[in-house]
Each structure stands twice: as structure tokens, then as C-alpha cells.
Amino acid sequence: MKKVITLILFLALFITTWAQQKRFLFDATKAESAGNADWVIDADQHNLGFSNGPAVVGQGNESNPQILPTPAQSTVTASTIESYWEGALSSWGIDLVKKGYHVETLPYNGAITYGNTGNAQDLSHYNVFIVCEPNIVFTSAEKTALLQFVQNGGGLMMVSDHDNSDRNNDNWDSPHIWDDLITNNSIKSDPFGITFDYADFSQTSTNIPNLPGDPLLHGIMGDVTRVQWSDGTSMTLNPNNNSTVKGIIYKTGSSFGNTNAMVAYASYGSGRVVGFGDSSPCDDGSGDPNDNLYDGWITDAGGNHEKLIINASIWLAEGSGSVSVQTIQNEQAKMVVSPNPSHGSFNIRFMNGVSRMAEVKLFNMTDEEIFSEQVSLKTGDNSLPVILDNKLKGIFLLELITQEGVFSSKVVIE
Numbered sequence: 001m002k003k004v005i006t007l008i009l010f011l012a013l014f015i016t017t018w019a020q021q022k023r024f025l026f027d028a029t030k031a032e033s034a035g036n037a038d039w040v041i042d043a044d045q046h047n048l049g050f051s052n053g054p055a056v057v058g059q060g061n062e063s064n065p066q067i068l069p070t071p072a073q074s075t076v077t078a079s080t081i082e083s084y085w086e087g088a089l090s091s092w093g094i095d096l097v098k099k100g101y102h103v104e105t106l107p108y109n110g111a112i113t114y115g116n117t118g119n120a121q122d123l124s125h126y127n128v129f130i131v132c133e134p135n136i137v138f139t140s141a142e143k144t145a146l147l148q149f150v151q152n153g154g155g156l157m158m159v160s161d162h163d164n165s166d167r168n169n170d171n172w173d174s175p176h177i178w179d180d181l182i183t184n185n186s187i188k189s190d191p192f193g194i195t196f197d198y199a200d201f202s203q204t205s206t207n208i209p210n211l212p213g214d215p216l217l218h219g220i221m222g223d224v225t226r227v228q229w230s231d232g233t234s235m236t237l238n239p240n241n242n243s244t245v246k247g248i249i250y251k252t253g254s255s256f257g258n259t260n261a262m263v264a265y266a267s268y269g270s271g272r273v274v275g276f277g278d279s280s281p282c283d284d285g286s287g288d289p290n291d292n293l294y295d296g297w298i299t300d301a302g303g304n305h306e307k308l309i310i311n312a313s314i315w316l317a318e319g320s321g322s323v324s325v326q327t328i329q330n331e332q333a334k335m336v337v338s339p340n341p342s343h344g345s346f347n348i349r350f351m352n353g354v355s356r357m358a359e360v361k362l363f364n365m366t367d368e369e370i371f372s373e374q375v376s377l378k379t380g381d382n383s384l385p386v387i388l389d390n391k392l393k394g395i396f397l398l399e400l401i402t403q404e405g406v407f408s409s410k411v412v413i414e
Contacts, residue, residue, distance in 0.1 A: 021369070022317045023102045025126040026065075026089065029110050030134035030177075031055065033063040035167030038287035039132035039159075039279060041093030041103060042069035042085035046288055048108060052170035054136065055108040061290045063087065065105045067121070068357050073097045074372025082284050082297075089132060091284035091297045095310050099220075101317065102401075112138070114145035114152075120402065128155040128316045133174045133279040135167045143185040150191075151269030155316025159276045162200035162231045174279075175233050192266045193242030194275045197234045204228045204301065205262060207250040216265060216274070217248055219311030224249075227262060227308065228300040232278025235261045242266050263308065265315070272319040274312045281305035334407055335400055341412035344392055348384040348400060350377065350407070359401040360386060362411070364394065377402065388413070 032039040034050040040063050049060025057064065069085045076084065078098060082091035093103045106112070106121055114123045123129055123145060138146065150156050158178055166173040175196035183189050206226045211217055217224045227249055237245045237258040247261030254260035265274045276282075282305075285295030297305055336349040348360065362371035370392070375384055386398075393413050400407045 021100070021102050022128070023104070023126045024093075024096055024128045024130060024313070024317070025121065025123070026093070026103065026105050027112070027129065027131040027134070028063075028065045028105050028107050029112060030131065030136040030138075031168045032132055032134065033065075033288065033291075034135050036291045036293070037133060037135075037167055037279070038063055038088035038291045038293060039282065040065040040087040040287070041089045041105060042066070042087045043288070044070060044086075046290060050135075050168040052168060057108075061288075063288045065107055066357065067104055067107060068359060068374060069093060069103065069105070070374070072359065072372065072374035073103060074359070074361070074369075074374070083286050086287055088283045088285070088287035088291075088293050090286060091306070092130075092282060092309060092313075095306065096313060099310070099314065112142040112145050114148040123149040123154060124152075125406075126154070128157065128313065130157040130159070130313075132157075132159040132282055133161045133165070133167075134177045135172065135174065136170065137172045137177050138181050140186065143181050144187060146181065147185060147187045147191060147268075150271035150273060151187075153270040153319075155271060155319060156273045157276070157312065157316060158194075158273060159279050159282060160196050160233055161279045162233050163198040164200065165231075178275075190238055190241040191268050192273045192275070193238040193240075193245030194264050194266060194273070195236050195238065196275070196277070197236060197260075199233045200231055201234075201251070202230050202232070203252055205249060205252045207252050207254065207256075209248065209250075209256045211248065214248060215315040216263070216308060216311045219307070220314060221307040221310045224304050224308045224311070226301050226304050227281060228296070228305075229262060229278045230280040230294075230296065230300070232262070232280065234259075234277050235264050235275050237261055237264055242268065244268075263312075265312070267319070272316050274316060276309075276312075282309060335409065337398060337409050337411060340409075341414045344388045344413055346386055346411065348382075348386060348398070350382045350384065350400060350402075351380070359399075360384065361399045361401065362386075362388070363397045363399070370396075 043063035043065040045064040048055040048062040048064045076097045113119045116122045160174045245266040247264045249263040251260040262277045280296040284297040396411045398411045
């Protein structure tokens with residue numbers, strides 16, 4: 001009896017203190033693949049068309065990214081190359097997975113919300129939201145969601161391009177779209193102390209302040225010594241509106257002040273933001289075969305772009321402590337694991353409303369992922385077999401990651 005009580009108390013502590021894997025969401029709702037852009041981590045289809053509004057499936061030949069990249073990110077190893085996925089941001093996504101992060105895409109018909117329990121991809125489920133060169137203006141509700149996300153601990157990466165870079169011909173381009181979010185929202189004008197300039201310039205810059213220990217310039221990926229803009233823009237910083245704003249790379253010939261910043265970052269509420277003046281450094285040169293892409297990730301600036309962008313991504317993620325994944329514990333109406341305890345093989349029974357992709361993950365007591373598999377859910381009752389190493393024993397946490405949320409259950413393997 002004493003052993004049973006001890007086990008129950010241990011399991012309660014285990015479930016309570018379980019650390020969730022940091023999660024990145026890449027936006028694809030703002031025509032990020034219009035024209036010659038392909039700012040997605042992976043797309044299995046290229047059948048979207050953009051006129052001067054939202055994407056239209058079945059028209060045109062632009063990328064139509066799905067939520068989860070394929071092959072599954074659980075199969076990514078230290079030696080996986082970026083062409084494993086098809087998208088001009090595939091290197092970015094692969095690098096994040098190699099660092100232990102989870103990545104997803106918000107597809108063209110997804111919704112940017114915060115605190116909406118009916119949205120499986122609500123921003124409250126993620127630590128970092130990356131928007132690389134939006135080409136459709138944010139709605140009032142989306143602006144509120146983005147600011148609330150950051151206020152409550154989220155990390156926002158704002159990547160712009162040069163002035164007059166309207167790729168879907170709707171009279172909006174990325175610097176104007178970002179400034180519309182910053183200055184025309186219902187929460188606070190200029191919350192980040194960053195506004196994007198309406199400029200267009202190309203240059204290689206080593207104009208970097210001496211900032212030892214700066215997390216973006218001297219992060220885990222190494223020291224950043226230069227960048228190369230290929231038709232990008234700059235930013236004006238407004239420390240009177242946000243005292244934390246900091247420029248870290250500037251146009252050649254300019255001082256380290258509040259103008260002509262090429263990269264800047266700030267804190268806002270409990271969260272963080274990074275502003276980036278050009279989308280070219282994010283481009284790894286691969287992706288939609290219908291687009292003219294160029295490798296700015298590694299080729300330009302001698303690999304400094306990869307260092308800078310991943311350092312910035314990690315800084316955003318590690319500052320997002322108050323964001324948590326919506327985890328639904330043992331909701332029998334949705335997911336049942338049997339037998340439990342098991343001897344290394346069990347079935348997950350899951351009731352699903354529509355056909356979609358999902359991921360099954362198993363974690364040990366030290367939060368180490370020991371099993372991951374991408375699965376296809378059909379409409380209705382699903383039975384998903386999980387077969388593990390028969391030497392595996394102990395208490396584990398099982399997660400089924402779906403568009404509706406993350407369903408979890410403890411699993412005992414004897």
C-alpha cells in the first residue's frame with residue numbers, strides 16, 4: 001500500500017512539473033509565398049493563387065504549406081540537410097528542430113488568435129510566432145491577438161522587406177503592414193519602439209556595436225560579424241516609447257543611434273520582439289520550383305545570417321516563459337491508451353472530427369523525447385498502434401499533437 005501511495009504522489013508531481021517543448025509557429029496566412037517569395041518551412045503542394053487578397057486553392061502555382069512538415073521532424077538528425085523539407089525557410093526550420101524545438105506552420109486558411117479555445121493553433125499554444133514578409137494587412141482582431149501574445153510572454157519575429165515590395169498586388173507591402181500593426185492598433189501605439197522605414201537598399205554591413213554578451217550577436221550559434229541586405233529596409237528606434245529597444249546592426253556609414261538600424265529587438269510586457277529589415281537572409285535558395293530563389297542563408301555574409309537568425313530565434317523562445325501549450329489530460333472522450341500498464345506495445349484510441357495529420361510523442365522522466373511518429377487520423381474512431389523497444393521500462397508521458405490541441409496521458413511500461 002505504501003508503494004502505491006508513493007507512486008501516486010510521484011505521478012502527480014511528474015505531471016505537474018512536466019516541461020513542455022518550446023514551440024515555433026511560422027505564419028502562412030499573409031501571402032508569404034506570393035510572387036517569387038516562398039517563406040515557408042515545408043510545402044507538399046504548390047497549388048495556391050494570390051490575386052490581391054487571400055490565397056485561392058487550385059489556382060496558380062504557389063506553395064500551400066501544411067501544418068506539420070514532412071518527413072516528420074522526429075526523423076531529423078544532426079546530419080539532416082535543409083532540402084529534407086521543401087521551402088525557402090526549410091533551413092530555418094531544420095536548424096530549430098536540431099536544437100530541440102517543435103515547428104509548425106499556420107496554413108493559409110488558419111486564424112491568428114490569442115485566447116481562442118476553439119482554435120487549435122491559437123497563439124497561446126506557442127512560444128514564438130514568425131512572420132516573414134507579410135503581404136496582407138493584419139485585421140484589427142489579429143493586431144490585438146499579436147500584441148496580447150507578446151504582452152503575455154510570446155516571442156514575435158517581424159521580418160520585413162524593402163519598400164514597394166508588394167508581391168500580391170493588393171497595395172500593401174511588408175514595411176507598411178508592420179507599421180500599420182505598430183501604429184494602428186487598439187492596445188498601444190508603437191509598443192515595441194520600432195518602426196520600419198520605407199527604404200530600399202543593398203549592402204554588406206559590418207557596422208556592429210561592441211556589445212559583449214549580446215544574445216543575438218554572440219549567441220549559441222556563434223559571433224555575428226556582418227550581414228548582407230539584398231533590397232532590404234531599415235528601422236527607426238523610439239526609446240521614448242519603449243526603453244528596452246536596441247539596434248545591433250546598422251547601415252554602413254551611419255552611427256549607432258536611433259536611425260538606420262538593420263536589426264533591432266525589444267521587450268514588451270512579458271514577451272520579446274525582433275525586427276529584421278530584409279527577408280533575403282532567411283532565404284536558403286530552395287523551395288517552390290516555380291520561384292526564383294537565392295541562398296542568402298549560407299552563401300551571403302559567410303554564414304552569418306544563419307548565426308544571427310537562430311540566435312534571435314533562441315532568444316525569443318527562451319524569453320517566453322509564460323506561454324504554455326494547451327494540454328488536455330486524460331480526456332476519455334477523445335483519447336484512451338490501452339493497455340496501461342503495458343509491456344512496450346499499446347494502442348491509442350482517438351475520436352477525430354476530420355481527417356488530418358498528427359504526431360505521437362513519448363517523453364521520459366527527464367523530459368527527453370524517446371519516440372516520435374507522424375500519423376494520419378481519419379474521420380471518426382482511430383486506433384493507433386505504438387510499438388516500443390521491449391527493454392523500455394518506467395513511467396512516461398504520451399502526447400498526441402493534433403490541430404485541436406495536445407492530448408496527453410501517463411503511460412506505465414513494465
